[in-house]
Amino acid sequence: MIKHSKTLALLAPGLLLAGCNMAPHYVRPDLPVAPSVSSGIGQGADTQAQASDAAPMAWKDYFTDARLRAVIGLSLENNRDLRVAVAHIAQARARYKVQGADLFPTISxxxxxxxxxxxxxxxxxxxxxxxxxxxxxxxxxxxxxxxxxxxxxxxxDLFGRVRNLTQAAQEEYFASIDNRAAAQVSLVSEVANAWLQLAADREQLAIARDTHAAFAQTLEITQDRAKMGVASDLDLQQARTSFEQARADIARLTTTVAQDRNALDLLVGTPVGDAMLPEGLDTTEATIGQLPGGLASSVLLKRPDVSSAEHDLRSANANIGAARAAFFxxxxxxxxxxxxxxxxxxxxxxxxxxxxxxxxxxLPIFDMGKNINNLRYAKATRDAMVATYEKAIQTAFRETADALARRETIGTQLDAQQKREGAAHSALTIAQARYKEGVDPFLTTLDSERTYYAARQDLVSVRLERQTNAVELFRALGGGV
CATH class of the missing domain: 2.20.200.10 (Outer membrane efflux proteins (OEP))
Incomplete structure (x- = not known):
C-alpha cells in the first residue's frame, strides 16, 4: 500500500497542472470605425435609438415569400459548399480533441x-x-x-505550452463554426438574389413578348399604309427595325432565363420545382418592409465573418504563449x-x-535561434490577425453603410421610375391617336413605343435593385440562422 502511495505522489504534480500561462492577456481591439453606421443621407437624431435595438434576424423571418423560403430551405439541405463547411467544422473539432488529449496522460x-x-x-x-x-x-x-x-x-504542462496549443486549436474550431455560419448567410443571400434575378428576367421576357406583339401590329399597319402610298419606305423600315429588335430581345432573354434557372439549381444543389419559381417580380416585397436606417457599429461584431476573425486572433494570441513556453x-x-x-x-x-x-x-541551451524565431513568428501572426480582424470590421461597416445608403434613395428612384413608365404609356396612347388622325408623323408614334418599352424595362430593373438591396442588407448585417 505504501508503494502505491509513492506512485500516486509521483503523478500528483502533473495531475494538478498548477503551472503558469505564458500567453499575453487577450484584449479585444477597439473598433476601427465610427460608433454608429448609417447611410450618411438625411439621418435624424434617432439613429442611436434605432441602433440599440438592431440585431440579426433569422432568414425565415426576414424573407416573407413562401416560395423563396422553400427554395432557401432546399439549398441549406443540398448545397455542396455548405456541406464542405460542415465537414471543416468536424475536422477542426477533431484537431481540437487530438490536441486537448495531450493535457492528460495516455495510459496503456x-x-x-x-x-x-x-x-x-x-x-x-x-x-x-x-x-x-x-x-x-x-x-x-x-x-x-x-x-x-x-x-x-x-x-x-507546468508552463502552459500544451494548454495554449489546445486553446489555439479550440479557437480554430470556434472559427470554423463561424465560417460555416458565414457560408450559410452568403448562401441564403445568393439564393435569394438568384431567385429574384430569375423573376426579373422572366418579367423582362414577358415585356419583350408584349412589345414584340405591339411592334408586329405596328409593322403590319405600316405595311398596309405603304401599299396605299400613305406611309413612306422610311416609315416601313423604322417599324421593321423596332420589330426585329424586340424579336432579338426575346431570343436573348429566353437564353438568360434558362441560364438563371441553371444558376439557381447549382446554388440549391438540386433541381428546383416549378411551383417554387416566380413568374415575375411581384408587387409585394420578398423581404420584410421595416428595415433599420442606422446601427451601432458594435452590432457588426455579431457578423459571423467578424467573429471568425476574432477567434483567429485569439488562436494566434494563444500560440504566443506556446512559443514562450518553449524557452522553459x-x-x-x-x-x-x-x-x-x-x-x-x-x-x-x-x-x-x-x-x-x-x-x-x-532545457533548450542552443538551438540556432529556433525558439526565438518561433516566438517572433507567433507575434507577427498575431499582429497580422489584429489587422485582419480590424479589416473585417471596416469591410462590414462599409458594406452596411452602402446598403443603407442605397435603401435610403431607392424608394425615390422607384417612385420616379413608376411615374416615368406611366407618362410613357400616356404619351404612346396620345401619339397613336394623333398619328391615326394624321396630326403627327409615324416617327413620333414609333419613338413613343420605344420609350415606353425602355421605361418598362427600366422599371423592372429598379424594382429588382430594391429587392436585392434588402437582401444585401440582410447579408451585411450578418443574417441569422
Whole structure:
C-alpha cells in the first residue's frame, strides 16, 4: 500500500497542472470605425435609438415569400459548399480533441513474457540457478512474466505550452463554426438574389413578348399604309427595325432565363420545382418592409465573418504563449506499475508488485535561434490577425453603410421610375391617336413605343435593385440562422 502511495505522489504534480500561462492577456481591439453606421443621407437624431435595438434576424423571418423560403430551405439541405463547411467544422473539432488529449496522460496496458535458456556456465552472470526440467543438464531456463499499466512520456504542462496549443486549436474550431455560419448567410443571400434575378428576367421576357406583339401590329399597319402610298419606305423600315429588335430581345432573354434557372439549381444543389419559381417580380416585397436606417457599429461584431476573425486572433494570441513556453524546461514523466513473477501462476500473488518512474526535464541551451524565431513568428501572426480582424470590421461597416445608403434613395428612384413608365404609356396612347388622325408623323408614334418599352424595362430593373438591396442588407448585417 505504501508503494502505491509513492506512485500516486509521483503523478500528483502533473495531475494538478498548477503551472503558469505564458500567453499575453487577450484584449479585444477597439473598433476601427465610427460608433454608429448609417447611410450618411438625411439621418435624424434617432439613429442611436434605432441602433440599440438592431440585431440579426433569422432568414425565415426576414424573407416573407413562401416560395423563396422553400427554395432557401432546399439549398441549406443540398448545397455542396455548405456541406464542405460542415465537414471543416468536424475536422477542426477533431484537431481540437487530438490536441486537448495531450493535457492528460495516455495510459496503456501491456503484458510480456521472457523465456530463455542459457548454459550453466553463464548462469552466475544472470543470477539464475538450477537446471530446467526438459532442458540439457548443463543449462538453466528462465521464465519471466510481466503485466503492467504505464504512462509514456507524458508532458507535465507546468508552463502552459500544451494548454495554449489546445486553446489555439479550440479557437480554430470556434472559427470554423463561424465560417460555416458565414457560408450559410452568403448562401441564403445568393439564393435569394438568384431567385429574384430569375423573376426579373422572366418579367423582362414577358415585356419583350408584349412589345414584340405591339411592334408586329405596328409593322403590319405600316405595311398596309405603304401599299396605299400613305406611309413612306422610311416609315416601313423604322417599324421593321423596332420589330426585329424586340424579336432579338426575346431570343436573348429566353437564353438568360434558362441560364438563371441553371444558376439557381447549382446554388440549391438540386433541381428546383416549378411551383417554387416566380413568374415575375411581384408587387409585394420578398423581404420584410421595416428595415433599420442606422446601427451601432458594435452590432457588426455579431457578423459571423467578424467573429471568425476574432477567434483567429485569439488562436494566434494563444500560440504566443506556446512559443514562450518553449524557452522553459519541458518536463515529462514515464511511469509504470504492474506485477512480475518467475512463474505465470504467481503473477498476481502478494509480493509480485513492481513499479518504475522516470521523470525527465529538457532545457533548450542552443538551438540556432529556433525558439526565438518561433516566438517572433507567433507575434507577427498575431499582429497580422489584429489587422485582419480590424479589416473585417471596416469591410462590414462599409458594406452596411452602402446598403443603407442605397435603401435610403431607392424608394425615390422607384417612385420616379413608376411615374416615368406611366407618362410613357400616356404619351404612346396620345401619339397613336394623333398619328391615326394624321396630326403627327409615324416617327413620333414609333419613338413613343420605344420609350415606353425602355421605361418598362427600366422599371423592372429598379424594382429588382430594391429587392436585392434588402437582401444585401440582410447579408451585411450578418443574417441569422
Amino acid at each position: 496496458a501491456g503484458a510480456s513474457g521472457d523465456i530463455a535458456q542459457v548454459p550453466s556456465g553463464l548462469s552466475g552472470l544472470t543470477g539464475g540457478s538450477g537446471g530446467s526440467a526438459g532442458g540439457p543438464a548443463n543449462s538453466t531456463r528462465y521464465n519471466l512474466y510481466r503485466g503492467q499499466l504505464g504512462v509514456s512520456a507524458w508532458e507535465i 524546461p519541458q518536463i515529462s514523466l514515464t511511469a509504470a506499475v504492474g506485477t512480475m513473477s518467475m512463474g505465470f501462476a504467481n503473477l498476481f500473488r502478494d509480493g509480485s508488485l513492481n513499479w518504475s518512474a522516470s521523470p525527465s526535464a529538457t
